[in-house]
Amino acid sequence: MIRICIAEDQQLLRGALVSIMELEEDLIIAGEAADGAEAWALIEREQPDVCILDIEMPHLSGLDVAAKIRAHDFPCKIMIMTTFARAGYLQEAMDLNIEAYILKDEPIEYVIGAVRKIMNSERVISQDLAATLFMNEKNPLNEREVNVLKLVKEGYTTNEISKRLFLTKGTIRNYLSLSIQKLEVETRQQAVQKAVEKGWI
Structure with a gap:
C-alpha cells in the first residue's frame, strides 16, 4: 500500500483527490491538510510514502x-x-529534487x-x-x-523594512533601485509584480 498525505487549501479539490484515490486498491490516504503548517505537522506524525502538496497555501507554501x-x-x-x-517555482522544485511537479488540470488518472x-x-x-523549465x-x-521585495509585497514601508532587516533606509532604497533596474521596470510595485509572475519571490 502507498500511504499518501494531501495538502491543498481548496477544500473541493482536496476532497475530490481524497475520494478518488481511496477507490484505488494500492493507495491509502494517511491524512489531509488545508494549509502548509497543518501539512508539516501531518507529515511529521504520519511519515507517509508520498506527499501531494499545493504550491500556494497559507502559512507555509x-x-x-x-x-x-x-x-x-x-x-x-x-x-x-x-x-x-x-519558471522560478519549477527551478526551486528541481533544486529540492522533487519527484513530481504537475498541473492541477491534469486528469486524475495522470x-x-x-x-x-x-x-x-x-x-x-x-x-x-x-517546456517552462527548458525556457x-x-x-x-x-x-x-528578494527579501526586500517580499516585504514590499506584504505592504511594509521603506522605514518598516529598514527596522525589520536592521538596515538603513538608504540601503533599503538602494536594494529597491537595483531590483527595479535588474527587472527592467519603473516602480517597486512593478518589480514586485514581475518577480511574483516569474516565481522569484
Missing part, C-alpha cells in the same frame, strides 16, 4: 514544506501540484499514475511545465533584494 521534508531527510516522495507554470511512477523512482513533470530564466535578484 508547498515548496516550504518540501524544503523542510528534505532538511529532515524524510524518505517520502514529493509531488507538487500547481496552477502556475512559473495524477494517480504519477504517484505510482514516483514510488518506482521515476520523475514526473507535466509536459507544459517541462527557464535565471533570477537576477540576490537574496537581500
Whole structure:
C-alpha cells in the first residue's frame, strides 16, 4: 500500500483527490491538510510514502514544506501540484529534487499514475511545465533584494523594512533601485509584480 498525505487549501479539490484515490486498491490516504503548517505537522506524525502538496497555501507554501521534508531527510516522495507554470517555482522544485511537479488540470488518472511512477523512482513533470523549465530564466535578484521585495509585497514601508532587516533606509532604497533596474521596470510595485509572475519571490 502507498500511504499518501494531501495538502491543498481548496477544500473541493482536496476532497475530490481524497475520494478518488481511496477507490484505488494500492493507495491509502494517511491524512489531509488545508494549509502548509497543518501539512508539516501531518507529515511529521504520519511519515507517509508520498506527499501531494499545493504550491500556494497559507502559512507555509508547498515548496516550504518540501524544503523542510528534505532538511529532515524524510524518505517520502514529493509531488507538487500547481496552477502556475512559473519558471522560478519549477527551478526551486528541481533544486529540492522533487519527484513530481504537475498541473492541477491534469486528469486524475495522470495524477494517480504519477504517484505510482514516483514510488518506482521515476520523475514526473507535466509536459507544459517541462517546456517552462527548458525556457527557464535565471533570477537576477540576490537574496537581500528578494527579501526586500517580499516585504514590499506584504505592504511594509521603506522605514518598516529598514527596522525589520536592521538596515538603513538608504540601503533599503538602494536594494529597491537595483531590483527595479535588474527587472527592467519603473516602480517597486512593478518589480514586485514581475518577480511574483516569474516565481522569484
